[in-house]
Amino acid sequence: MKIEMLSSIEPSEASFILTSFMPIPRNAVTLLSSAGGVGKTRLALIMAARHVMETGEVSALWLTEDYPGQVRAIFNAMAADGLVNPDALPKMALILDAPPQLAKREMGLFKANYDEIQKIGDRLIDIGARFVVFDPLLAFYGGNENDNSEARVFIQAFAEWAKASQITTLIIHHANKDGASRGATAFHDGVRARYELSFIVDDEGEPDIDKLEMGYRKCALKKDNWGVRKHLWKLTDGKDHFEIKIATPMHRPEPKTEGMVVIDFPENVA
Incomplete structure (x- = not known):
């Protein structure tokens, strides 16, 4: 057991990366949650590329x-x-191995x-x-995705690893139907920051088609242990949520009427 008196420890502030874009704690774990198909991977690519350009360090995905x-x-x-700088490409690494289970039950113990x-x-x-x-x-x-004790073991191992390896870590997680992180609350509790990514909706709660067409999403800070907010608020005028462009524009096709074949199906077909 290593014990040191607090009076002998030099004070140091938490540090962050991507402070001009989407701040996250350095050498800690951040969770990014979203429903499928919203654009988590695209946002992760933007973050990785920006980190390369800001620091000259390698980003791995x-x-x-x-x-x-x-x-x-x-x-x-x-x-x-213009969403990413192509000059970042030589320092962006893809890990191609099949993912190992980094926490699991063995001989009755998780x-x-x-x-x-x-x-x-070590490889990174x-x-x-x-x-x-x-x-x-x-x-x-x-x-078990819904077991807090098991989820805590997993996320704590990542937190210890990020600190020891001095690697800033972003874990992408699927959201539930309400947009929050799915499964055990320990996933949320064990990270230092968490963002949620979602579609922008109109006044009636439906996806804003114009924003979707332009590639914009809503991102919201849902947890902040170390002071992400003080950097984020400089970018958002004091708000925990912001709109962010993560996708290339789409164009809705013009309605077609000429040349369309209309098929009449008879009623009550068995």
Whole structure:
């Protein structure tokens, strides 16, 4: 047991990355939650590219739900639209291995796989990575999604790893139907910051088609332990939510009437 008197410890403030875009704590774990198809991976690519351009450090992404060629095509389209800087590409690494379960039940005990976590950290340090994205959380988690005790083991292992390896970590997690992080509250409790990404809605609660067409989403800070808010508020005029462009514009097709074939189906067909 290592014990040190508080009076002998030098004071230091928490530090952050991406303070001019979407602040997250350095060398800690941040959770980004969203429903499927909203654009979590695109936002993660923007964050990774911006980190490269701001620091010159490598960003690594373990995107288990997307093929590498698809990720590159998305990046190219985003670069053409000015959402990412193509100069970041040489320092953006994709991890291609199948995701290991970094916490699972063994012989009746649920525990973190610290050896595997350490190997991942060592490899990322070898390539100079200081920002890493794990997408999605459940690809690396072998426990019950709704069990707080198991979720706590998993997320605490990540927190300890991020601190020891000095790697800023973003974990992407699916949201429930209300937009909040799905499953155990320990996932939320164990991270230092959490953002939610969602579609922008109109006054009637329906997706704002114009905003969607332009590639905009709503992002909201839902947890802040270390002071993300003091940096975020400088960008948002004191608000915890903001609109962010993460996708290239889409164009709704013009309605077609000429040349359409109308088929009449007879009623009461068995």
